[in-house]
Amino acid sequence: AQKVTQAQTEISVVEKEDVTLDCVYETRDTTYYLFWYKQPPSGELVFLIRRNSFDEQNEISGRYSWNFQKSTSSFNFTITASQVVDSAVYFCALSPQGGSEKLVFGKGTKLTVNP
């Protein structure tokens, strides 16, 4: 069975703090993809990043970075120097083999960045 666990339900930080959102996944597939989506207060879901199971290279995009570790089945997301605009619900998702209809979402982590 495929499963995504985001143990942090809510996180509150002060602007300029660094924050890491945890994502742990379960799958028996050898080929799979992991995603992060952002849902700001306006409600739409926005794709942030995709990582395949064969690429454990960390990725950095501006203030955002992602740490993928197969050994711990984790795909964590770090925001450096957080800003109020980072306030959102962040979803981690797992796409196992067989097509994107099998995509499994975590329950999301609500991040609040206070000024």
Add this chain to the structure above:
Amino acid sequence: NAGVTQTPKFRILKIGQSMTLQCTQDMNHNYMYWYRQDPGMGLKLIYYSVGAGITDKGEVPNGYNVSRSTTEDFPLRLELAAPSQTSVYFCASSPGRTNSPLHFGNGTRLTVT
């Protein structure tokens, strides 16, 4: 490109009423999906379609119906609305491959009272 367009944005239904949530995409994606989002529960797949004329159930299909007569449109029908269907509904589309990110509409907030 408009992407994925959902209508309406908000709706209040009385118990037992029916309605159709509209979804259209202009990216020529084969796959389309309907999800519902309940507070603290993430997104649950209701129905999906891999192409015109083909639909299949997701995790939580009861109380809903869909059709896919064209590549662009994927309406979701609620028959005999119940309070348990109060939720935010998202339509999404993708090319369908395992590595394809989903493109989401802006959501429909539905309240059944």
